Amino acid sequence: MATRERADDTRPAAAATDAGAGEPDAATGPLDSVLRPVRAGNGFEEALEQVLQLLRLGLVPPGERLPSERELSQHLRISRVTLREVLKVLQDQNMVESRRGRYGGTFVLPRPAAPEGSGELRRRIAAVDVEDTLRFREVLEAGAAGLCAEGLTADAELRLRGALDATQGARLEDYRRQDTLLHLTLAELSGSRTLAARYAAVRATLNELLDCIPLLVRNLEHSQQQHAAVVEAVLDRDADAAREMMREHCGGTAALLRGFLA
Amino acid sequence: MATRERADDTRPAAAATDAGAGEPDAATGPLDSVLRPVRAGNGFEEALEQVLQLLRLGLVPPGERLPSERELSQHLRISRVTLREVLKVLQDQNMVESRRGRYGGTFVLPRPAAPEGSGELRRRIAAVDVEDTLRFREVLEAGAAGLCAEGLTADAELRLRGALDATQGARLEDYRRQDTLLHLTLAELSGSRTLAARYAAVRATLNELLDCIPLLVRNLEHSQQQHAAVVEAVLDRDADAAREMMREHCGGTAALLRGFLA
DNA sequence: AAGCAATGGTTCTCTGTCATACCTTATGCC
DNA sequence: GGCATAAGGTATGACAGAGAACCATTGCTT
Numbered sequence: 001m002a003t004r005e006r007a008d009d010t011r012p013a014a015a016a017t018d019a020g021a022g023e024p025d026a027a028t029g030p031l032d033s034v035l036r037p038v039r040a041g042n043g044f045e046e047a048l049e050q051v052l053q054l055l056r057l058g059l060v061p062p063g064e065r066l067p068s069e070r071e072l073s074q075h076l077r078i079s080r081v082t083l084r085e086v087l088k089v090l091q092d093q094n095m096v097e098s099r100r101g102r103y104g105g106t107f108v109l110p111r112p113a114a115p116e117g118s119g120e121l122r123r124r125i126a127a128v129d130v131e132d133t134l135r136f137r138e139v140l141e142a143g144a145a146g147l148c149a150e151g152l153t154a155d156a157e158l159r160l161r162g163a164l165d166a167t168q169g170a171r172l173e174d175y176r177r178q179d180t181l182l183h184l185t186l187a188e189l190s191g192s193r194t195l196a197a198r199y200a201a202v203r204a205t206l207n208e209l210l211d212c213i214p215l216l217v218r219n220l221e222h223s224q225q226q227h228a229a230v231v232e233a234v235l236d237r238d239a240d241a242a243r244e245m246m247r248e249h250c251g252g253t254a255a256l257l258r259g260f261l262a
Numbered sequence: 263m264a265t266r267e268r269a270d271d272t273r274p275a276a277a278a279t280d281a282g283a284g285e286p287d288a289a290t291g292p293l294d295s296v297l298r299p300v301r302a303g304n305g306f307e308e309a310l311e312q313v314l315q316l317l318r319l320g321l322v323p324p325g326e327r328l329p330s331e332r333e334l335s336q337h338l339r340i341s342r343v344t345l346r347e348v349l350k351v352l353q354d355q356n357m358v359e360s361r362r363g364r365y366g367g368t369f370v371l372p373r374p375a376a377p378e379g380s381g382e383l384r385r386r387i388a389a390v391d392v393e394d395t396l397r398f399r400e401v402l403e404a405g406a407a408g409l410c411a412e413g414l415t416a417d418a419e420l421r422l423r424g425a426l427d428a429t430q431g432a433r434l435e436d437y438r439r440q441d442t443l444l445h446l447t448l449a450e451l452s453g454s455r456t457l458a459a460r461y462a463a464v465r466a467t468l469n470e471l472l473d474c475i476p477l478l479v480r481n482l483e484h485s486q487q488q489h490a491a492v493v494e495a496v497l498d499r500d501a502d503a504a505r506e507m508m509r510e511h512c513g514g515t516a517a518l519l520r521g522f523l524a
Numbered sequence: 525a526a527g528c529a530a531t532g533g534t535t536c537t538c539t540g541t542c543a544t545a546c547c548t549t550a551t552g553c554c
Numbered sequence: 555g556g557c558a559t560a561a562g563g564t565a566t567g568a569c570a571g572a573g574a575a576c577c578a579t580t581g582c583t584t
Contacts (some may be wrong), residue, residue, distance in 0.1 A: 004460075010554080031316065031321055031322075031337075031457045033446065033449070033450065033455075033459050033461070033462040034312060034315045034316050034319065034321060034459075034463075034466075035284070035312065035316070035329075035334070035337040035338060035525060036312070036337075036338075036459060037337070037338060038305070038308045038309045038312065038338045038339055038340055042540080043540080043541075044540085044541085049570080050296055050297065050298070053296045053364070055294070055432065057296065059293055059296060060293075067297075068292075068560080068561060068562085069561080069562070071565095075293075075298075075299075076297060076298075076299060077299035077542065078379060078542085079541060080542090080543090080544040081541070081542070081543090081564095082525080082540085082541060082542080084562090084563085085458050087446045098561095098562060098563095099549095099561085099562080100548075100550065100561065100562045100563080101548090101549045101550020101552085101560080101561060101562080102342070102549085102550055102552075102558095102559055102560045102561055103549045103551055103552085103560075103561075104550065104560080104561045104562060105548075105561060106552085106562085111522040129455065129456075132453075132454045132457075133453070133456075134453050135409055135452065135453055135454040135457065136341070136456045136457050136460075138405070139401065139402065139404075139405025139408075139409065139452075139457060140401065140405070142401075142405065143400070143401025143402070143405060144406065144578085146401075147397055147401065158270070163331035171456075175307075179534045184295065187515055188293070190397065190401075191394075191448050192394045192397040192398045193391065193394050193395065193432060194391075194392070194394050194395075194398045194464070195394075195397065195398050195401060196295045197296075198398075198460060199293050199295070200295040200296050200298075202561090204296075225422050235430070240309070252576095272578090304570085305570080305571075306571085310547080317553065330530080330531060330532085331531080331532065331533095332530095332531085332532095340571080340572080341571060341572040341580095342572090342573090343534090343535095343571075343572075343573090344570090344571060344572080346532085346533080346534095360531095360532060360533095361531085361532080361580085362529080362531065362532045362533080362578075362579045362580065363531060363532080363578090363579045363580020363581065364529060364530045364531060364579085364580050364582070365530075365531075365580075365582085366530080366531045366532065366579080366580065366583060367530090367583090368531095368532085399551090462582065483539095499584050
């Protein structure tokens with residue numbers, strides 16, 4: 001009985017007012033940078049997104065345990081009930097497994113290789129603005145490398161060297177993870193918490209894209225050389241070189257992705 | 263009768279587990295970049311923050327009308343009731359004024375010069391990580407300038423020239439606003455929506471800080487020269503120069519702020 | 525003067541989320 | 555073997571927020 005009828009409120013049709021035209025998501029106006037939805041989705045979806053980040057970044061590798069539900073819910077500032085809904089979804093996707101009892105917890109399962117035909121992959125790509133991701137990533141990475149080189153402390157040197165070494169010795173199936181951790185370390189050492197947080201987010205998206213294309217050993221070796229060059233520049237406190245090297249490094253990945261996803 | 267007692271759930275004390283230690287906000291661990299609160303504050307506070315951005319960025323200048331309540335609430339994906347609570351706060355602060363009837367709306371009031379003694383200002387600064395803001399800003403600005411120079415279109419050229427001209431001709435009290443718009447334009451033309459959105463956020467914070475220090479004509483002239491140099495580099499499609507100039511420009515503001523707020 | 529349209533102002537109900545408390549299971553230590 | 559402990563699993567009451575529908579005010583158009 002047509003209860004879908006709009007009564008008085010809600011948008012009348014497409015009558016344009018001064019500022020915002022018709023549909024909320026279209027029309028790249030000047031205000032659109034600010035007037036984004038306050039919470040992307042059901043509130044619980046946002047939490048899901050963050051836990052997914054944790055997995056996609058490999059911050060909790062397969063086989064390891066997530067923080068306990070009580071801890072996670074506190075960190076994310078959501079109730080345990082809501083967090084459990086999130087975990088429920090991940091369990092249904094066979095991404096995590098929960099075990100009860102002391103020393104139990106929620107454990108990360110290894111990814112089941114290729115989930116399906118590439119239909120699934122294509123669908124995920126469609127949901128991402130690839131160009132946006134690649135550009136933003138390059139900006140953050142180059143900036144982080146530069147800042148890192150400028151304000152390098154002894155402690156930072158150590159962490160950076162450690163992260164680089166870890167990538168050098170990584171086995172193939174662990175490479176993506178160590179790579180991510182190296183870049184994440186750089187972002188954290190930039191001295192801007194905001195930068196680190198934004199990088200984590202964009203890197204999670206990037207990793208999702210990278211999962212859609214083959215891992216070429218040829219590229220991997222090249223990457224490693226670039227990693228070494230970037231870290232060297234940072235340790236030399238040569239900010240310009242660090243930025244330049246990092247931009248080149250990102251450009252490589254970007255070209256690869258653009259090629260495969262075009 | 264000590265109902266504040268924790269029963270079973272909620273954090274036990276400070277018992278450290280593998281991942282997250284004690285208090286949510288302390289301890290800059292590796293997971294902390296991801297495990298941020300899902301919604302900063304009451305949900306309504308987030309909306310307030312965004313509307314404040316609109317004002318602080320000068321996207322809706324004094325005397326102008328905000329989008330209607332129905333539009334705004336749709337853009338922010340909050341109910342009109344909640345949005346009205348936000349506007350209520352702004353009305354109480356004498357920042358906006360609402361008029362009913364057709365062609366009515368919510369109008370931005372001019373700022374009442376200096377609100378109070380500097381106690382208020384100091385308090386606001388305390389809530390901001392100044393170093394974080396300045397560094398992140400520099401990274402985004404330099405990156406945007408570079409990207410902008412690389413992929414410059416004819417339309418972008420026009421918008422950029424227009425924005426620069428507007429700053430040149432701006433009166434003193436309108437300078438901050440035109441300056442913001444110029445930088446915002448650059449961010450939008452970077453081709454990364456995410457970058458533009460993040461820049462808008464950080465710029466709003468920056469403007470708040472800038473409101474705490476005097477506006478020196480001497481610096482303003484210098485700024486203008488730098489603006490011209492940046493835009494020139496971009497129009498020349500010289501990405502390296504654009505980044506370099508922009509970094510210098512940001513460095514100037516940063517030094518000024520660090521000096522005054524130290 | 526009458527009517528229409530676009531806006532702010534108000535009220536209602538219903539759903540999602542939170543906080544809290546408690547139960548159940550598994551492990552290590554005594 | 556028994557107990558303490560730390561984890562997941564469950565149930566409940568209160569409340570904030572969304573959505574829809576209304577009312578009230580104003581100014582333009584006819």
